[in-house]
Amino acid sequence: MNRSLLDNLTYATLLSLDYGKSSGSGFFLKFNGEDFLITAKHVLFNDSTLRCKTLTVSSQNPRSVNEDSKMFELDMTQVPVLYSKTNDVAAISFGVIENSNLNSNINLIQAGTLETISIDQNSTRRIEEIGIANEVFLIGFPTSLIFQNSKHFDPGKPLLRKGIIGGINLEDNTFIIDCSTYYGNSGAPVLELCEDNQLRVIGIASRYIPFVIEWRNNRETSVTHPEYLNSGYSVCVPMNSIFELISQ
Template sequence: MALTNKNVSYTAFLSLDAGNSTGSGFHLTFEKKEYLITAKHVLFDEKDKLRCESLLITFQNHTSEQEDAKTIVIDELDKIKIFKSLKSDIIAISLNDSELFRIEENGKDIVSVNDDDIGELKTIEIANNILLVGFPTSLIMQNAVFFDINRPLLRKGIVAGINSKENTFIIDCPVFYGNSGGPIIEYRENNEMKLIGIVSKYIPFVTEWKNNRESAFVRQEFSNSGYAICVPICEITQLLSK
């Protein structure tokens, strides 16, 4: 199903090593091949080493009903083909060799983004409305249930800025741990919807406290500024097209 569908409540939930860490992503069909798209830092650490051995992927459809989801398990993540952008926080996991993963649930009407659904960075318009879709699992509190973890949460905002030098764009949505890798959908003037990128990280607001008597004692507090940095999807599609 293409992004012309008004219900865009879908994304992929990622569980690393049986829930030790989580992230978001989405299914991409590009040049007739299938991929999982997510942020590079979800699966790789600062030294470019995998954070986990196994990965459970839950692909959603537009209803986000748990029984309709497609579930894939990659038991040995180091053996599967992963395309990584050298300069940006985005990767694509190949889902074209069925011997390297197993399907636990086939799902129903699973959403896949296609070539025609993708918008490039140069076509993004400042102040256009956007939707962020993902699984902010860090908002879950013990003994307090605010939302269903099996369903993605949406957040509405605008394109707040474009950083051409870093090849990123900024949205005015606060994002949280678990949102990383989630898709960003842009609404354009002709009511066309395009998937333009993924969540990379939030922009912090830093408050610094100093001790008046001991100037060496400094404390910094980081809070969420409400802005987030996103990587354009064209970063990975250019790599895949090669």
């Protein structure tokens, strides 16, 4: 396996809305020489209304410390945000991160020591090319798994899960991975181990698929209580939707 996309995970980003009131995941994509932050639409929007005034974006590697990470702060009342009306995807143009030629209203608040990279558009794959049962890696920030005083893992560092391509829905323009996602993982990049042993980004995590259990009162059968559990399957938005959005 070509591990280049696993050795440096700084393209994966933690998104903090209004200084921690909510969070999500995303990644940096290099498209026609410009860096874009890609995430799920519902991370940033309730319908068409922005969910925050300030967005903090940070990236680091699993072995790094917080002081190494690169951090950006965005004034969301001024930054133009692209979002799809039909797919769960949003994008923000950053300019060029490598030489700090950032677009207005995007501020570098911590330079860190790590070189933040972007996934080149040539290191991606569209939904028509992905293969059923191929291995996938999900790289995100499931902040909902953090419990009080936990020292098991740092919520600011990317956490990986491994699964397979479980299904493809060309009509709905989505695919399913046999991989659990949790709150905070929305917008996380999904990498496929392709037939040529290369890793390519194929889309982002959108939502988990619930497994529903319904409890009934044995004396009052009309009284029920549904319980929603994580089935272990997740719906993902493919790169097709991302390219269609930023090509506009």
